[in-house]
Amino acid sequence: MSEISLDRQQSLYFWNDRLRTLGSSIALIDENEAIVLYADLDARVEEATQFLSRKGPRQVGLLFMGNTLPCIVAYLACLRAGHVPVLLPDTLPSDLVSQLLYNYQPDWVIRADQQGVVLPGSGLRYLEHIQTNCVSLAQLAPELGLLLSTSGTTGSPKLVRLSYQALQANAESITEYLCLSQSERALTMLPPSYSYGLSIINSHLNAGACLVLRNVSVLSPDFAKVILDQEVTSLSGVPYIYQMLHRTGFQKQSFPSIRSLTQAGGRMDDRLINVFAQLAVEKGWKFYVMYGQTEAAPRISFVPPARLLDKVGSIGIAIPGGKLYVDPLDEELVYEGLNVMLGYAESRADLSRTDELKGVLRTGDLARVDADGYFYVTGRKKRFVKLAGNRVGLDEVERKLQSVLHVPASVGGRDERMVIWLEGANDHLAEAAKLLLAEQYGLHHSMLRIRVVEELPVLQSGKKDYVALKKDE
Amino acid sequence: MEDKLRVIFSESLNIKPSDVVDELRYSEIPQWDSVAHMALIAAIEEGFDIMLDAEDVIDMSSFSKAKEIVSKYL
Numbered sequence: 228m229s230e231i232s233l234d235r236q237q238s239l240y241f242w243n244d245r246l247r248t249l250g251s252s253i254a255l256i257d258e259n260e261a262i263v264l265y266a267d268l269d270a271r272v273e274e275a276t277q278f279l280s281r282k283g284p285r286q287v288g289l290l291f292m293g294n295t296l297p298c299i300v301a302y303l304a305c306l307r308a309g310h311v312p313v314l315l316p317d318t319l320p321s322d323l324v325s326q327l328l329y330n331y332q333p334d335w336v337i338r339a340d341q342q343g344v345v346l347p348g349s350g351l352r353y354l355e356h357i358q359t360n361c362v363s364l365a366q367l368a369p370e371l372g373l374l375l376s377t378s379g380t381t382g383s384p385k386l387v388r389l390s391y392q393a394l395q396a397n398a399e400s401i402t403e404y405l406c407l408s409q410s411e412r413a414l415t416m417l418p419p420s421y422s423y424g425l426s427i428i429n430s431h432l433n434a435g436a437c438l439v440l441r442n443v444s445v446l447s448p449d450f451a452k453v454i455l456d457q458e459v460t461s462l463s464g465v466p467y468i469y470q471m472l473h474r475t476g477f478q479k480q481s482f483p484s485i486r487s488l489t490q491a492g493g494r495m496d497d498r499l500i501n502v503f504a505q506l507a508v509e510k511g512w513k514f515y516v517m518y519g520q521t522e523a524a525p526r527i528s529f530v531p532p533a534r535l536l537d538k539v540g541s542i543g544i545a546i547p548g549g550k551l552y553v554d555p556l557d558e559e560l561v562y563e564g565l566n567v568m569l570g571y572a573e574s575r576a577d578l579s580r581t582d583e584l585k586g587v588l589r590t591g592d593l594a595r596v597d598a599d600g601y602f603y604v605t606g607r608k609k610r611f612v613k614l615a616g617n618r619v620g621l622d623e624v625e626r627k628l629q630s631v632l633h634v635p636a637s638v639g640g641r642d643e644r645m646v647i648w649l650e651g652a653n654d655h656l657a658e659a660a661k662l663l664l665a666e667q668y669g670l671h672h673s674m675l676r677i678r679v680v681e682e683l684p685v686l687q688s689g690k691k692d693y694v695a696l697k698k699d700e
Numbered sequence: 701m702e703d704k705l706r707v708i709f710s711e712s713l714n715i716k717p718s719d720v721v722d723e724l725r726y727s728e729i730p731q732w733d734s735v736a737h738m739a740l741i742a743a744i745e746e747g748f749d750i751m752l753d754a755e756d757v758i759d760m761s762s763f764s765k766a767k768e769i770v771s772k773y774l
Binding site: 444445446447448467470471474475476479615661662665669671672673674 | 712714726727730731733734735736737738739741742753754755757758759
């Protein structure tokens with residue numbers, strides 16, 4: 228228990244005393260367009276914190292998040308109370324929820340629509356979870372603050388263990404390079420259970436800035452209205468959000484309040500970067516192209532807007548306080564900083580493990596660096612692609628296809644396009660694969676290329692030849 | 701035109717042609733999300749060899765609205 232009092236002394240963390248000191252500034256415009264001052268937010272968080280603290284000093288729970296005031300309050304209260312939440316999207320399929328309940332044996336579940344008591348200050352429902360398998364619940368590592376999934380959609384129960392320090396360090400670093408001040412007003416355009424979405428919340432609260440909590444789609448007629456009415460100063464998006472902005476004529480409209488745009492969540496194509504970089508120059512905005520991973524809480528690098536037009540395609544330079552380099556032996560991009568995760572977890576027992584990475588993250592991406600010190604990702608060691616901002620494991624999809632369709636399958640591709648090869652002669656195979664990927668992973672077939680071939684290429688060793696398949700992408 | 705548009709909807713949203721009715725609305729079924737919407741727009745443009753204006757991309761919020769919009773371009 229001593230570590231709890233220690234953590235609560237960490238008054239500079241954005242979820243602690245910092246909220247208190249900002250008093251009459253506006254923290255949030257909530258989903259009902261009500262103004263919430265920092266003092267109001269702090270009082271709500273404190274109320275929820277008291278409730279959680281009475282349940283136990285340090286517990287693990289599943290917190291289902293959306294961009295709403297009740298969810299933000301519950302999230303901050305968990306951090307303040309020393310409870311460790313797994314942040315999850317409200318839309319998570321129930322079989323995945325069951326798997327998380329089984330693997331992590333949480334003490335509670337907090338979400339909007341369920342049985343249970345009202346979490347004071349928040350309004351979400353708190354439900355104690357009865358542990359179903361009688362493993363001894365090991366003590367949580369003292370530095371563990373938050374658990375995030377590496378993927379928004381797929382079924383892996385693997386979680387990233389982030390420390391309190393990592394959250395605070397990344398929020399401060401982002402505050403610094405985005406030059407966030409109290410006059411900023413960010414529109415929350417991404418799910419808060421997604422590391423990029425969460426980092427916008429964390430950094431803006433850290434800066435004493437304001438968040439406009441609206442789940443408004445770029446494709447909604449309300450999108451432009453919210454920006455104008457709420458005088459939003461910054462937007463953030465993964466590549467496909469920028470495609471939508473482009474296609475819906477964002478560039479032709481006038482938004483006097485906007486000052487900056489940020490992009491992360493996968494590689495955006497150079498043409499689109501150029502379009503928005505030019506637009507930013509015309510409008511006097513700053514456009515930040517950024518790179519990160521959930522494993523780094525998540526921000527790793529950014530391109531300073533003034534250099535963007537000569538560094539299109541680069542992931543930029545390390546964020547303040549961090550260090551980037553390319554391992555000369557295998558060309559892997561390595562990042563060092565206080566925001567690096569403690570390690571992964573796959574079960575409740577793993578939550579007692581302490582820091583395994585010691586601030587050094589091997590990103591799994593291959594990279595080179597140019598004469599000005601700008602980094603470029605050239606390939607990927609790990610087998611995954613990012614689709615609509617979400618990481619999707621290629622091996623996992625491959626196994627799923629094989630087990631359901633009963634044919635050999637190989638899955639490859641690049642960001643925003645997954646390529647699937649199925650061995651067979653059956654025309655229905657492609658349709659069946661399409662349907663399976665839509666149902667299981669929520670992948671739209673416009674992001675897929677499916678090829679049915681007579682024989683999958685194999686290496687002499689008998690292993691699948693992904694290099695040969697790559698030529699066919 | 702309506703039949704051709706129905707086929708495009710059915711293929712882009714991965715739903716049965718018989719489910720493509722006038723009342724079918726954007727974001728009211730999981731299959732018609734923002735990613736599917738962009739694929740739908742691209743398929744309509746290709747299928748009818750037209751270029752939709754930005755406003756129409758946003759306004760195309762139901763099948764009946766889509767019929768109305770596409771007919772303007774033909």
